[in-house]
Amino acid sequence: MKFKCTFEQRVFMRQFFTLALLTIVLSGCGPFIRTTKGGSEIVFDGAITKESVAKFKEELAASPKAKKLMIRSRGGDAEAGIDIGDLVFQRHLDVEVKDHCMSACANYIFPAGRAKVIPKDALVAWHGRGFAHAVHVIQTREVPAPVDKPLEHFEIPDAEKKAFVDKIINAMIDQRSKEEDFYKKIGVNSFIAWIGRIPPYQAEDFYTMSPADMAKFGVSRVQADAGYENSDFSQRTSSKLVVIKVGDEVSPPVIANPKRPEEWFTWK
Template sequence: MVSIMIYGPGSRGNAEFCIINLAFHLRLAMPWVVEMCKKNHYNILTLLIFAMFLTCMPKPAFSSNSDNEKLYQGVIKKCDNELFRKNNTIPPGKTFEDVFPKIWVSGSVLCISTSDIDSVLADSVESIIDRYGARLNKVRISSLGGDAESAMRIGFRIYQNHMDVFPYGMCLSACANYIFLAGRHKYIGTSRFMGYPENKWVVTKPIIGFHGAPKPASEAERSNIDLMRVKDMHDKFFAMIGVSDSITDVLPCNLLNDHLFQETQSKVGSSNIYWVHPPQEMENVFRVKGLRYNKNFKYKLVPGTSKLADEDRMPVGDGFLAGPCRL
């Protein structure tokens, strides 16, 4: 099993206690130490003191594959239990959002499930975080994307409050660009999900689908005050989180030679296509920090293509797996 070892800094108080404790035990052991010296058992004595000294070292906190998966599923279940406590069915002719709220709180988790991120949602998130403060330290989100400025408002608050993010089902476009990337830790696991638009439970990996970013190209776009304001927010956001913003707008070149990608692009247009970066590539290419995932994590593809297989994608839009090649 692959494990990540994280050494956390100990407090001064803990260090002082440890040194006092070490001195106390050495004092108790002094008669034995003198006896060892008389018998020239210096190797045993050295090992003993070294072992006692290790008790003052910072303790490693292990985050294994199973730990990541267990925490991920626990957060997802916490939100679902609160949501479906009174009702777990969707009447015929109704959608998920007709029956359930877009945002709610379960313990230390802020739960968000929405097809569209807008200013109303951003206002609600800001208000809830202000009200709960440090009691909220996790965000579980499922979203098809939405308004970039509103998503950045949410992302700024997540980053400033050091909250962990747990994408669930789908986190596409503005959700991936600005909310997922804002998390202190970003957990990726497997869970049950109420899929769009059939309202059926499916077991899936979260789809963190990137596409689109406010990058004015034409003169008319550059003269658009609103667009330039959002572009300025975008630049400040990525400078703040320390991630390369090319993750949001650089079309992976492995897709340019993929016949299914070309066919899909000609049928549905680029706005309905998203691409998923493997976690390892997010870390190594785009400098995304704080990812927590099973080291064997991988998406399944349609054989011979970069298209996500049906079992590893949601029935919304068309998803492709980005390769390591970049334009």
Template structure:
């Protein structure tokens, strides 16, 4: 599992890590099919606006947002989640909804539908207490003497936390609006769950009962039981408990 969000210093407030490993995301597809609004790809402000326009023009308007996303820009995730919540849409996940998609879009819906292998995966949020640096920053640190390396790492991580603080406050207000506990995005980073990590795990998820403890209710599984698994990938998510 990747227990820390990997945020660049410049974009700490804006971007959540997409499911690793990933290539550059292709353009997000937004379309209506079989009466459902489909959102396939990274969460972006542009894709959101296209989705909103399609919805407003459709007759009748879709009742379901079917989404497949590895995540994307934090602000876009919150924007889409607010809209889903306001419209009262059902969110349907047949393959995966990861990172910002899981943080903000999935829990915003009053009703959710998932396939029996769908992955709704988490690996951190804006209220996380620690962050990984990006590859460029790590490469730069490796060029420094050991004595300077950790001091600069600590300064960079502190700068990321300070940069993220304003949106962390916005995130808290968002979760209060949708009635979900903000810790849904950070519980898997607890040391208590570290022993469950493996080289193949990239995040965590919850059982239906534990989702409900966090405020995420009314999840219907198509052909239960629900056993999250990525298709054509050896990556996994661990299922953690909620006290």
């Protein structure tokens, strides 16, 4: 049986069940992508979408001399972010942030760069919403049970709700495998993308951290001003932002089907 959803319902479904999209209000139909400086740099400005993957791939093919990606993005589609991050990694591109790199940009594109540059007043910020975090949220019931309030937005018979939800959760688990494969390839621990959302941090929205703490997750070669994490980021985002500090005793594990991640560490 096929379920008919309005546009608003489809948007709601993607936001809740995958937790993999930032809700973005942007003008235009997609990001601005072009090559500049004699072909040595590619500029990416805007939302990360499935359409932008093809555009970025075309720009890379047309720019064999490109060595750096200049990016400004508040995020977008998680799967598209993984695909673009994979392309960045394959081409050994440096990544330089212009103003902000948030959500899917921080999760997948920034850590895939060879060298990562955060200029003065620029911001790299995470807030979960990847597939590992989504599965964790569902498994630990940090949101209402999937068969409760969320499905009130859909005209689905009660007898078919569980099968509907199970199908979505299984799809998320499949995507989590793709996400984990990507992080293993680039040598980064995926926990960086959602550690700030669990105890003892429990950031309400976005979080960032020092380059030294990024390195604890495998995000190395980060170039930023000393004290980056103490910068005034108010001009870069109106969202709630906290700086988390990861103690030296923390060595994030490779995550497989997490249940209670707060038990993985001994916090001081």
